[in-house]
Amino acid sequence: MAITAQQHLSSPVLPLVSIAKYTRSDEIECIQGLNLQPNLQLFIVQIDAEEDVSEDDLSMLDEVVEATLLGESSGKAILKLTVELDETVAGAFDGSTDGALMDSILVTPEGWFEEKLFKDYTAMSEFQTTCEENNIDVEILSLTHDSTSFEDDSPYGLTERQHEALTLALSRGYYERPRQVTTEELADELGISQPSMSDLLRRGERQLLTATLDTRGYINALSK
Incomplete structure (x- = not known):
């Protein structure tokens, strides 16, 4: 029984949150994430081009190891960010949890808002447990099932x-x-x-x- 969950993930050291705080709109979109090695994650993000946030600006943030502008599309600046994860949340990004991302993640100063597909309630519960063990609070906003x-x-x-x-x-x-x-x-x-x-x-x-x-x-x- 497949479960689709809309979730709010929150932690003061959740990656990309500091970048959302840096923007005037208080939000960015994460369209892809890739685990490079322990404590290091690559994210592809979209930021409104009107924000005028440069690679140098982002590289000045503590969590950002490297920032590369890939280009612009539909008024959005597309950037590749290599981010150093805080050790208190790194375990949640090691690729061991199941759940297919259904859409881009909306990142705000309040955390991540995402929609994920799980094969059943057990898989969803395991994901929640992994997050909580890594100091990430999970709030279920809505659930639908097939x-x-x-x-x-x-x-x-x-x-x-x-x-x-x-x-x-x-x-x-x-x-x-x-x-x-x-x-x-x-x-x-x-x-x-x-x-x-x-x-x-x-x-x-x-x-x-x-x-x-x-x-x-x-x-x-x-x-x-």
């Missing part, structure tokens, strides 16, 4: 909606102690009411227990 392959992906007799509710709850820490999210917050992410979310979880949990524990067989065995 349920065309649901019948192959959802065992134990769960309905599609039960599967979606349970996997989201698991990925967001609902079953951890203490809980990391409330049913109200989960309901907001799915665009349903809190009672509906609670009902989906309750029915889904019951279906999983029934299917995995085979309670009817157990009861029959006790009655013999």
Whole structure:
């Protein structure tokens, strides 16, 4: 079940944020990123040509190792930037996390706004965990999913909606102690009411227990 997530990533040392702060519009677009070596990343970015930001200006920023102007297109200056990553976030850029970028990343002083495609909720949860382990906060702004392959992906007799509710709850820490999210917050992410979310979880949990524990067989065995 493919998941498309619109996310806000934030950290005071997230790469390119200092460059966004340097512009009058407080934003730039990152259209490509490539890991060169540990703590070193290459980014292709677009900056409004009217900003009049030069290669020398960018090279003066602490995180920028090298800046090269590639040209202009549609009123945008296209630049190649080699950036030294802060060691506290470098682990999130080693290429080990899954997720296909669906569009360019909007970088602002508040962080990165991006849309990524994950193969399932587990992959999305792993991405979030990697970010959090590297001091990057992840806020999910919206979620959509492709349920065309649901019948192959959802065992134990769960309905599609039960599967979606349970996997989201698991990925967001609902079953951890203490809980990391409330049913109200989960309901907001799915665009349903809190009672509906609670009902989906309750029915889904019951279906999983029934299917995995085979309670009817157990009861029959006790009655013999």
